[in-house]
Amino acid sequence: MTDPAFNTVTWFQIGTDQPEQAQQFYGELFGWHFTADPDSGAAYDLITxxxxxxxxxxxxxxxxxxxxxxxFMVLVPDVAATIAQSERLGGKVLVPPVTTPNGLVFAHLRDVSGNRFGVFTPAPRP
Known part of the structure; x- marks a missing residue:
């Protein structure tokens, strides 16, 4: 398997206060499978x-x-540098950089049209 290219959409997130209903909906609609993310506790489920x-x-x-x-989430080589460039272009930071326990770094931004998107760098490989 090859790694995805930087600056490509490689992840998406659905935020919901009704995760069980979302899992049922998307599972039945698209056949998606869900498992609890072992790095995030009970607040995040992975979609396969x-x-x-x-x-x-x-x-x-x-x-x-x-x-x-x-x-949607875009894989970038440097979250802080991407945030700085986004701000220079008129974007806004909605969620400043967060580092998860396994080392993944992400942030949520707003583009100049008001659309929310995210950027992230993966956790270091062991």
Whole structure:
């Protein structure tokens, strides 16, 4: 398997205050499978496609329907540098860089049209 190229959409996230209903909906609609993310505790589920063991997205458990969202995530070599470039171009930071326990770094941004998207660098390989 080859690594995805930088600056490509390689992940998506569905944020919902009703994760069980979202899993049922997308599972029945597309045949997606869901497992709890071992690195995120009970607040995040990984999405895999039928016949593919590699996760391609996730369901983030939100506390309030006002926080529900869908967002695409772009793989970048440097989250901080991408944020700085986005701000120079008129983008806004919605969620500043977060480093997960396994070392993945992500941030959520808003483009100049008001659309939310995310950027991330993967966790270092062991």
């Amino acid at each position: 496609y039928p016949g593919d063991a590699q996760p391609h997205g996730g369901i983030s458990h939100t506390d309030d329907a006002a926080d529900n969202h869908t967002v």
